[in-house]
Amino acid sequence: MAVTGAVMVLFLVGHMLGNLKIFISRDSFNDYATALRTLLEPLAPYRTLLTIVEVVLAVSVVLHIWAAISLSRRAHAARPVKYAAKKSQAGGYATHIMRYGGVTIVLFLVWHLLDLTFGVVNPKGPVSTPADRMIAGFDPSRWWMTLIYLVAVVMVGLHLRHGIWSAFQTLGWANRNRYKALRTGAALVSAVLVIGFLAPPLAITFGVVK
């Protein structure tokens, strides 16, 4: 969970920074998308590095979900009889946000790939530039799409708020003197990601970026 999660967090940071290029110009964003595909050329064929990243990400996503499912199955097996009354003493945040939020994020990820990567559910269709897809996707008339992204990205933020410090704990790098810093750091990174990811869609929907 911790290792695959860390891979995805690193990806998200890069992805967010890349998305912000839309604020420079459509061309800048498209050039960046091309650069992702032509990096390492001519040393390696077109799309080598991107494909490697995609494979690593796909493996991480699958392993992360597999770990989540097996944890949840073990949890059910370990408590066959439920409590008649159960009162959480630690907020229950981790239990609910991580499981249900995680499922929401997966559903969003599928939609998102169909939308902006493959373009099949995007108004511009598959044969278009990434910037065109992005700007058409979040067109003011499609405010509900922006709303879906907003909910999904906030879910990702809440997921990471627990996930990031939890990864340090799982890897054995946490201790009582570090908890405060780790929790603050996790919340900070999550907040930055949420803001950074939401800025482009909101700017497009509100007509700041055209």
Place this chain on the structure above:
Amino acid sequence: MNLTLKVWRQSGPSDSGRMVKYRVEEVSPDMSFLEMLDVLNERLILEGDDPIAFDHDCREGICGMCGMVINGVAHGEQVATTTCQLHMRHFEDGATITIEPWRAAPFPVVKDLVVDRSAFDRIIQAGGFVSVPAGSAPDAHSLPVRKEDADSAFDAATCIGCGACVAACPNGSASLFTAAKITHLSLLPQGQPERLSRAKAMVDQMDAEGFGGCTNTGECTAVCPKGIPLDTIAQMNSDYLKANAK
């Protein structure tokens, strides 16, 4: 005080069990929770009923026998308190109190509120010891221990093995208990030779017993009557990962 209790009654391991309602009258606020149950049990015996079975021994918060889930919280809502040290003054007159046993597959119910916690003993047997010649106690300063290590080891050593951490954990994980025992020994010089093999053996035994996996929810430390800190689990994870890397 007058109270209504909803208590889990189960005549034996194979009975499916049910919640049963009881009225308890004239409870003194100075009674402990267990004394309140004693009062009810005396009445049940006089009436020819089967008294409610619950575990207890020291009644002073040090043996770890008296676990039960009170109103959905292991050992009740009073922080850092075992059931035997919980007093009735923390409840309102006329209140309804739900009482259930620890719920975990590795802690099967023996009768009513009594569960079998032998799984903890087997985790200890797997590695919760130091194999050193045990003569008389050594001189206090013959083996230097850093103050911080001594303090952390002592904090971990206060675990009384009550099982509240398992009962409270949404995953039914025994990580806090196992981590307390591992940390206690792995911070002290006497525990070093077997440090990694101990962590591996105890964690593997914990998993084999059928406890769930830790997702760092923090429910355990919130109910632990001894306030065992969550960083013992980080310490356990660190030792376990190192043991597996070897």
